Amino acid sequence: MKPYLREKTSFSFAEVPSDTSFEAGYLVSKNAGWRSIRPVIDIEKCVGCMQCYLYCPDGVISIENNKAVIDYDFCKGCGICKKICKINAIEMEAEKK
Amino acid sequence: MKKFLSGNEAFAEGIRLARPAIISAYPITPQTIVVERLSEMVECGSLRSEFIHVESEHSALSCAMGASAAGVRAFTATSSQGLLYMAECLYYASGGRFPIVMMNANRSTALPWNIYGDQRDSISQLDSGWIQAYAENAQESLDLALMSYYIAEKTSTPFMVNLDGFVLTHTYEEVDIPDEEQADKFLPPYETDNKLDLDDPKNMAFSAGPDYNYIFKFKEHQALLNAKKIIKKAEKDFAEIFGRKYSGLIENYKTEDAEFILITIGSIAGLCRKTVDKLRAEGRKVGVVRLRYLRPFPTAELVGSVKNAKAVGVPEKDISFGNEGTVFTNVNSALFQGKIAIPSYNFIGGLGGKNISHEDIENIFDLIENGAERVNFIGIEVE
Numbered sequence: 001m002k003p004y005l006r007e008k009t010s011f012s013f014a015e016v017p018s019d020t021s022f023e024a025g026y027l028v029s030k031n032a033g034w035r036s037i038r039p040v041i042d043i044e045k046c047v048g049c050m051q052c053y054l055y056c057p058d059g060v061i062s063i064e065n066n067k068a069v070i071d072y073d074f075c076k077g078c079g080i081c082k083k084i085c086k087i088n089a090i091e092m093e094a095e096k097k
Numbered sequence: 098m099k100k101f102l103s104g105n106e107a108f109a110e111g112i113r114l115a116r117p118a119i120i121s122a123y124p125i126t127p128q129t130i131v132v133e134r135l136s137e138m139v140e141c142g143s144l145r146s147e148f149i150h151v152e153s154e155h156s157a158l159s160c161a162m163g164a165s166a167a168g169v170r171a172f173t174a175t176s177s178q179g180l181l182y183m184a185e186c187l188y189y190a191s192g193g194r195f196p197i198v199m200m201n202a203n204r205s206t207a208l209p210w211n212i213y214g215d216q217r218d219s220i221s222q223l224d225s226g227w228i229q230a231y232a233e234n235a236q237e238s239l240d241l242a243l244m245s246y247y248i249a250e251k252t253s254t255p256f257m258v259n260l261d262g263f264v265l266t267h268t269y270e271e272v273d274i275p276d277e278e279q280a281d282k283f284l285p286p287y288e289t290d291n292k293l294d295l296d297d298p299k300n301m302a303f304s305a306g307p308d309y310n311y312i313f314k315f316k317e318h319q320a321l322l323n324a325k326k327i328i329k330k331a332e333k334d335f336a337e338i339f340g341r342k343y344s345g346l347i348e349n350y351k352t353e354d355a356e357f358i359l360i361t362i363g364s365i366a367g368l369c370r371k372t373v374d375k376l377r378a379e380g381r382k383v384g385v386v387r388l389r390y391l392r393p394f395p396t397a398e399l400v401g402s403v404k405n406a407k408a409v410g411v412p413e414k415d416i417s418f419g420n421e422g423t424v425f426t427n428v429n430s431a432l433f434q435g436k437i438a439i440p441s442y443n444f445i446g447g448l449g450g451k452n453i454s455h456e457d458i459e460n461i462f463d464l465i466e467n468g469a470e471r472v473n474f475i476g477i478e479v480e
Binding site for chain 1: 192193194253290291292298299300301302303304305306308309312313316317320
């Protein structure tokens, strides 16, 4: 399952837990602003082997309908998924400003 | 049961009674014996705990964090360079609110290389978000081992107990060891919601951006301040069960009518008290305050003890190069907050294990009575 941000995005002082542990998806900020190149998956080529899913250091790749999907809200553009993809189904493209 | 134990051994007995589920540590002089004794206890079965041999101090505390995140009690111990190597993880543990207990054997830091006792290692970590206590003798070491878990778990804050290297870790004294039944009554098993749980899965030890980070840090600060109350409660419960009383964040000795007071930490306090007795016999009004805790800092308590003094001196075994002793900085902040406008003098000594003698302490009392430099180095005459 693709991790997701919840609809509730604003927390009051009292709602913020004292420890850094909470139900997943809350209290998380989008974090991808420094990405200069983005991985783009060729859905036709992707065979859903899950190698990119396993190697992604940020855990932003999920498998949907047997195809890899990237969460661009958190992908930092490191390119490890492209490097690990044996069938060259991933290309790195420049981020357009 | 009474036994003849070193500070390290007494602390190991306290940890045995606290029943941590895991112990992960890397040996370093003068801490080695506490983990040696604990590994023997695990081997012979008197302590049912997982002893993890790690390859570094960084891993030792990381391991302890993993265990704490799994919801169990964890223990580690280190000293000097080991504490500094571990430093990154100290902030992780406090930010993650993992109530880990660590024993630190106070030792000098390189260079020049030196294995003897001073307090520059732990003092450098005052800002890492850990509770910091300084024991004076072996009995207090054992008792702090038990109380530290009580206080850490009720405040979700890790706890560092400091023992002066060699002077305390390797000195043998008669120590009363409580029985397991009493210890279990004082310290029931650890329970927390801050753990990995298949039935209640959570995002743990996550990042928080500028929008929430400051709230986490504020709550961490509040927990440290709140620890003052918890420490009092721990000592009250402890006295009821074990019959031994402790005096909270500070320990006063003949301060009530004292005009000249020394404020210090750790095992040197005993020497200061002996000197006070000698000078009192000569008719001088002198006293000692031992700061048992540096975090949370006992501002109000200290102000109460020195408010009628004419001058105070802070002998300490550390130096913040380019400024002054860090205990001194903290003490002056407390004096300022208490609107106590009296001279205060700093005496840096004992670095790299250099002995501090009766005569040194007597000399310090003379200097604070007659005036001295603001920051003085014991044994060094500067033109």
